[in-house]
Amino acid sequence: xxxxxxxxxxxxxxxxxxxxxxxxxxxxxxxxxxxxxxxxxxxxxxxxxxxxxxxxxxxxxxxxxxxxxxxxxxxxxxxxxxxxxxxxxxxxxxxxxxxxxxxxxxxxxxxxxxxxxxxxxxxxxxxxxxxxxxxxxxxxxxxxxxxxxxxxxxxxxxxxxxxxxxxxxxxxxxxxxxxxxxxxxxxxxxxxxxxxxxxxxxxxxxxxxxxxxxxxxxxxxxxxxxxxxxxxxxxxxxxxxxxxxxxxxxxxxxxxxxxxxxxxxxxxxxxxxxxxxxxxxxxxxxxxxxxxxxxxxxxxxxxxxxxxxxxxxxxxxxxxxxxxxxxxxxxxxxxxxxxxxxxxxxxxxxxxxxxxxxxxxxxxxxxxxxxxxxxxxxxxxxxxxxxxxxxxxxxxxxxxxxxxxxxxxxxxxxxxxxxxxxxxxxxxxxxxxxxxxxxxxxxxxxxxxxxxxxxxxxxxxxxxxxxxxxxxxxxxxxxxxxxxxxxxxxxxxxxxxxxxxxxxxxxxxxxxxxxxxxxxxxxxxxxxxxxxxxxxxxxxxxxxxxxxxxxxxxxxxxxxxxxxxxxxxxxxxxxxxxxxxx
Numbered sequence: 360x361x362x363x364x365x366x367x368x369x370x371x372x373x374x375x376x377x378x379x380x381x382x383x384x385x386x387x388x389x390x391x392x393x394x395x396x397x398x399x400x401x402x403x404x405x406x407x408x409x410x411x412x413x414x415x416x417x418x419x420x421x422x423x424x425x426x427x428x429x430x431x432x433x434x435x436x437x438x439x440x441x442x443x444x445x446x447x448x449x450x451x452x453x454x455x456x457x458x459x460x461x462x463x464x465x466x467x468x469x470x471x472x473x474x475x476x477x478x479x480x481x482x483x484x485x486x487x488x489x490x491x492x493x494x495x496x497x498x499x500x501x502x503x504x505x506x507x508x509x510x511x512x513x514x515x516x517x518x519x520x521x522x523x524x525x526x527x528x529x530x531x532x533x534x535x536x537x538x539x540x541x542x543x544x545x546x547x548x549x550x551x552x553x554x555x556x557x558x559x560x561x562x563x564x565x566x567x568x569x570x571x572x573x574x575x576x577x578x579x580x581x582x583x584x585x586x587x588x589x590x591x592x593x594x595x596x597x598x599x600x601x602x603x604x605x606x607x608x609x610x611x612x613x614x615x616x617x618x619x620x621x622x623x624x625x626x627x628x629x630x631x632x633x634x635x636x637x638x639x640x641x642x643x644x645x646x647x648x649x650x651x652x653x654x655x656x657x658x659x660x661x662x663x664x665x666x667x668x669x670x671x672x673x674x675x676x677x678x679x680x681x682x683x684x685x686x687x688x689x690x691x692x693x694x695x696x697x698x699x700x701x702x703x704x705x706x707x708x709x710x711x712x713x714x715x716x717x718x719x720x721x722x723x724x725x726x727x728x729x730x731x732x733x734x735x736x737x738x739x740x741x742x743x744x745x746x747x748x749x750x751x752x753x754x755x756x757x758x759x760x761x762x763x764x765x766x767x768x769x770x771x772x773x774x775x776x777x778x779x780x781x782x783x784x785x786x787x788x789x790x791x792x793x794x795x796x797x798x799x800x801x802x803x804x805x806x807x808x809x810x811x812x813x814x815x816x817x818x819x820x821x822x823x824x825x826x827x828x829x830x831x832x833x834x835x836x837x838x839x840x841x842x843x844x845x846x847x848x849x850x851x852x853x854x855x856x857x858x859x860x861x862x863x864x865x866x867x868x869x870x871x872x873x874x875x876x877x878x879x880x881x882x883x884x885x886x887x888x889x890x891x892x893x894x895x896x897x898x899x900x901x902x903x904x905x906x907x908x909x910x911x912x913x914x915x916x917x918x919x920x921x922x923x924x925x926x927x928x929x930x931x932x933x934x935x936x937x938x939x940x941x
Contacts, residue, residue: 361392363432364539364571365414365440370427372409372418383409385595386427391539393432396565396572398586398603400579400618402864403835405592407575408461411541414573415458416440416448431455433538454484457532459525461544466528467516473524474500474512477531484535499530503560521727522553526560533564540565541573546581550726550891551935558585558937577864579619580937583607591615613639613649620658621869623898625936628663628918631876632869632898672916675901680714680750681853681885682738687711687747689730689737707733708744709909715853720879720886722900722917724893724932730909731889732776735855738887739771740764751853769799772851776858778838782830788841789826792816795848815844819874836867843874847882855887860895872899893932897921905929 372384384406391397399407412418414429429440433455440451460466468476477499478492487495493512500508503526516524525545532540542561546554562585565572574585582589583603590600591614599612610616617638623629638651651657687708694703708730715721725731736742738749740756749756756767775781782791789812796808813823819840830838839859846854856875860868872895878884888899896903900917905926913926924930 361395363390364393365391365432366430367391367410367414368428368430370410370413370429371425372406372413373423373425375421375423382595383422384413387592387595387597389590389597389600391571391573392588393538393571394565394569395587396562396574396585398582398589399573399575399592400577400582400589401592402577402618402866404594406595407592408543410592411458411543411573411575414440414539414541415452415456416445453480453537454535455537456539456541457535457537458541458543459528459532459545461547467524469516472513472515473519473527474514477527477534480531481534495534496530499534500527502533502564503527503530504556505530520553521549522557525549525553525557529557529560529564533568533570536568537570539571539573541575543575544577545574547576547578551893551932551937552726554581554937555935561585578622578937579607579865580622584937591618610654613647616651616654618865620654621865623872623894624658625894628668628898629658629661630663631661631873633658633661634869634873635866672901675716675719678716678718681717681719681752682715683748683750684714684738685712685748685750687734687737687749688745689733689742690745706909708737710747711906711909711911712747713904713911713914715885715887717852717885718879718883719902720888720900722896722903723887723889723906724891724896724903725906725912726891726932728908729906731906732857734906735773735857735887735889738855739768739773741773766799769849770851771853771855772846772849773855773857774839774842774846774859776861778835778842779830781842782838784830787827787829788833788844789816791830791841792845792848795845799849801849811848812844815847818847818878819844820870834867836863836870839863839867839871840874843871843878847878850882851884853885853887855889857889858891861890861892868895875899892936893921894936905932 367387367389369386369388370384371382371386374381374383401407413424418424424441431438431440467473474493474496477496481487481492481495497508497512500511505511505523505526546557549557558581561572576582586603588601589603589606591598591612593614599606599610599615606615607619610619614635617635620633623632637657638649640648640650642648688710689708690704690706692701693705696702711734723731733742737744744757751767751771756764759767792812792815793808796802796811802808802811812826816823816825821837821840833841860871863871879886888896890896897917902915903917903920904914905912905928907928913920913924913929920929921933924933
């Protein structure tokens, strides 16, 4: 039997609010063994992160640990971490237990260099000089495979990519050689290639340092590649746990079955994605009832008809283009001489040409920095192109005045990656959806516009009472639905979805993707769907376009690109997709 490192017994964590007490962790019991990687999966609000923060004793008011124990077996004698004084608990944090948080940009201080922050953590727990702390930090940067470690030492967080910032956080976490490393959603918003590198790095470090790792995520494919055991949480409870292969290939709980089925499959296409509610329903007393018991049969019933898809593709091939992009360049000056002449350019979009047919969904994939988002903003002239043409229904958008371009944007809308930052926190969601109608003078008066807003809320499966609520009162998936409703307010023809589901739970992602597909069928929308997740793009798209370093790498029918990629770069992207390993 493996030796336990930490044993959680009957743990309960409550949060008090104006409407009463919410139980975030409801009497769970869990063992973390020495030298193992334990995966904890579940949707937002399932209690994963609260459990991890409780292990570190980082629960703050209005949170309260209301019961249970956490027994630490890392020393000579067992210790209850919930009972030790706070000053002694500081010794455990960093020294014995370390944590990598979900968003490295908010975890790193923007006022200090990356090197100084890691050195500070070392000096806090070890009695070493500043020079020795710097040497250890640079050695750690080498260990986590950061390029040019000496240069990274003196750089600030905003000067690094997302993957590099995450490596800095990993270096900080392992700086004191902890017995237990907690990784809370460390790869959620990263490209698949960067994610794969981070996962491989964590496995190497775990084996080298003989650490235990708790890896928290909502992506079961990641857990399948990384973990030894998995624990599934739902609404503060553990609903299933066991060896990875046992849970993933023989799930017992309907919630686990639903989570596994929500991911876009890798080897066939569905007309819609399964959702949690297809597999279970919750009664008034909170009891869970299983619905679809034969998961494979249910998923097979959703498989897209191949002949119907081929007919659709044939119709699209014969359709005239709605959008034609020719020789598009968007360059940014990065170096000027003393006279102000540009000597070097960052070529974010470099001579890109393609077209989009009416009613088509064109998927756009590539790593961060490949030019995807710059291209989408250039199409709307939110970023001014350097050269080339953008023909929309035969009219060159690059020749339009600012006023004419604003009118053109009524037909071409964009759904941004982060719905929270794209909504005004001072406006209710009803006002946010109504405002574009006012700007473009639609529907006569505000009374009629309000009726339109209520119809749109219903269309995206939100309720009338949501009209007067503010963005912070919604979940991530609900906020994304609000942004979709605002996009629909102007009855556009063409919608650009820029990483619109990348940070959502797999179950919420499935709901949003199904909604976008339903809206395309109902209104014959044309989409450019941007993502770094090729399985999601393959589900959504008729054709797929791959970008790399500002240039078009490959374009073709989605299934053909996905199954038989010509470009080595596309092959690398596809090989990086986490999947269920046997």
